[in-house]
Amino acid sequence: MASHRRCAPPGTARTARATVLSAAAAAALYATAPAGAQPQEGPEQVRAQVDALYQQAERATQSYDAALEKATGLRGRIEALQSEMARTQQSVNRLRDGLGVIAAAEYRDGGLDPSLTLLFTSDPDGYLERAALTERARHHRAGQLHRLRLAERTLRQQRAQAGARLAELDRTRAQLAARKTTVQRKLNQARRLIDALAPAQRAAAGFGAAQNNRVEAAGPLPDLPTLAPVSGRAAEAVAAVRGALGSPYVWGSSGPSAFDCSGLMYWAYQRAGTTLPRTSQEQLTAGRHVPLGQARPGDLVIYRNDASHVAMYVGGGKVIHAPYPGARVRYDPVTMMPVTAVVRP
Known part of the structure; x- marks a missing residue:
């Protein structure tokens, strides 16, 4: 999500400065300036500070995306557990009702000792037949009791699992809130630095609206004939990501009208029928690694040591990506x- 002037070729002094600048140094630079004050540094120094803040915000965004994905999965598992609990509870209720009918029948028929009942009955054969049925009913009751105990044990386990998942979901929601606050704080700091610049200084630092919203014409890419996509799905992903050109960057978004960096990759490959992991750190392990010199359209290019940014190679030495807040997919x-x-x- 770090900002980059498009006119600066690789290897320039500006790229070297952005490479060696650490987030800690940038934070220290910003900490010396009062909030909202006119910055004493020149546009390039402010550019470096804002780039560092954007990088920190993007790291927090990827953490937010991971927590959001986890929360979504937890909600799905909780819903599945709740459905299983409802079915198990219905089974428990049926077993209890059946046992209640058997118990009531045995209570009605169990007032006398069986030998006395047989002695005084006017229909001994009928009584013996009913006694045999009662014995079978007792065996059936024993089986039902066993099934009831198993069902009740299953229900207790399901309730414990649901309780643990709910507690985990609560913790994940707290993480989401904390990471959202971190992202917003970093972006607000960057915004204050930019707003403190005079219009001419903003343009010099590359913060003008034209630079942030500029999108190259979506005509044929200057691709090399030997760099065709490696597969049909890669070609579809490239077509999808090109179709997103001009869409705004919105952190935590994965389309269809706004994206963060990893959300754009996730969405483009979904359109091609492939589900990638949601975050750039996870996307780092989502396939085979190839040398940069062998990159082909559809490959994911992972940036920075912390893998906090990702783009899609589209040929001709270019990538398409969602850069940072205020800019558009380009x-x-x-x-x-x-x-x-x-x-x-």
């Missing part, structure tokens, strides 16, 4: 920032 050079890996899903 083309950029594949070497726009340090490459960690190239992943072929």
